[in-house]
Amino acid sequence: MLCVLHYVDQMMLAVCVDTPGGPxxxxxxxxxxPQPKDGQVLIRVHATALNRxxxxxxxxxxxxxxxxxxxxGLEVAGTVASVGPGxxxxxxxxxxxxxxLSGGGYAEYVAVPEELLMSVPPQLSLYQAAAIxxxxxxxxxxxxxVAMVKKGEIVLVHAGxxxxxxxxxxLVQLAGAIPIVTTGSSEKLQMAETLGxxxxxxxxxxxxxEKVNHFTAGRGADVILDCIGGSSWAKNVACLATDGxxxxxxxxxxxxxxxxxxxxxxxxxGQLLSSLLRSRSLQYKADLVKAFSERALxxxxxxxxxxxxLRPVIDSTFSLEQVADAHRRMEANRNIGKIVINxxxxx
Numbered sequence: 307m308l309c310v311l312h313y314v315d316q317m318m319l320a321v322c323v324d325t326p327g328g329p330x331x332x333x334x335x336x337x338x339x340p341q342p343k344d345g346q347v348l349i350r351v352h353a354t355a356l357n358r359x360x361x362x363x364x365x366x367x368x369x370x371x372x373x374x375x376x377x378x379g380l381e382v383a384g385t386v387a388s389v390g391p392g393x394x395x396x397x398x399x400x401x402x403x404x405x406x407l408s409g410g411g412y413a414e415y416v417a418v419p420e421e422l423l424m425s426v427p428p429q430l431s432l433y434q435a436a437a438i439x440x441x442x443x444x445x446x447x448x449x450x451x452v453a454m455v456k457k458g459e460i461v462l463v464h465a466g467x468x469x470x471x472x473x474x475x476x477l478v479q480l481a482g483a484i485p486i487v488t489t490g491s492s493e494k495l496q497m498a499e500t501l502g503x504x505x506x507x508x509x510x511x512x513x514x515x516e517k518v519n520h521f522t523a524g525r526g527a528d529v530i531l532d533c534i535g536g537s538s539w540a541k542n543v544a545c546l547a548t549d550g551x552x553x554x555x556x557x558x559x560x561x562x563x564x565x566x567x568x569x570x571x572x573x574x575x576g577q578l579l580s581s582l583l584r585s586r587s588l589q590y591k592a593d594l595v596k597a598f599s600e601r602a603l604x605x606x607x608x609x610x611x612x613x614x615x616l617r618p619v620i621d622s623t624f625s626l627e628q629v630a631d632a633h634r635r636m637e638a639n640r641n642i643g644k645i646v647i648n649x650x651x652x653x
Contacts, residue, residue, distance in 0.1 A: 326366030379411020619643030
């Protein structure tokens with residue numbers, strides 16, 4: 307049984323999934339409120355945001371890691387409600403914080419290891435901040451921990467108008483590299499280009515591999531961030547630069563590959579890398595949060611010293627009671643940027 311929590315007195319209303327399936331399978335139900343353990347902070351959640359992993363978990367296709375909450379939701383923003391023993395930092399009640407989770411985000415309260423907490427930049431509301439942790443940490447991880455992106459490189463970002471995609475376009479520029487994207491509509495291309503993409507290609511209307519090779523004068527992309535997988539492997543290899551890094555982090559286009567992928571990849575001395583974030587260790591996530599907080603988070607502030615002002619892109623907002631509609635919007639691929647769930651109604 308999967309549960310999405312909502313606070314009522316000393317209990318929580320939970321959107322539970324008794325039978326994996328469609329959005330209509332999510333039902334409201336009361337469950338106990340969590341308590342912070344050693345090294346944890348209890349967050350009063352104001353907002354969470356959707357991720358593809360939420361829809362897959364709802365369908366029974368992406369279970370939570372062993373020992374983690376079965377509640378949906380991988381990121382939140384809110385205020386400190388209470389703290390457990392053994393904290394290294396003095397968190398005060400009411401502090402504005404956001405957090406990366408392994409689960410539990412669709413809730414009014416969630417207990418989080420303090421290593422996964424970040425202070426909300428003062429210019430951002432809690433509802434904007436909810437769109438940062440999972441998407442931006444994923445993009446930062448793919449670029450810096452996995453692909454080891456370098457200044458001047460060409461980075462092809464698939465799904466360039468998604469939550470991870472809009473974050474990646476901005477982070478690529480912050481790293482001194484050049485982002486190009488694929489999307490499925492002119493509106494999404496326009497958003498990516500507004501964020502700084504040097505070029506964009508509609509994969510539904512044109513061969514993106516040909517366009518990438520033309521844009522790069524035959525060189526190809528040094529890095530490809532790929533959440534599509536099987537259906538695009540041939541085109542990815544075709545537009546990968548010699549010694550390029552193809553980073554797979556999703557399989558929305560299928561998991562099966564047929565053809566000479568190994569021979570074609572070998573001929574380019576290409577690297578096929580893969581990464582997930584949710585199943586990583588607490589230490590890995592803590593190192594990622596620390597690196598992001600030092601190298602990227604200051605650029606969400608208008609007082610940032612660099613010319614790059616980072617911003618989360620929010621597509622739409624729903625109430626917790628409208629979570630099924632939010633899931634339907636994501637699964638229809640209608641969103642540009644993040645879909646936010648307001649757990650506490652904005653004033």
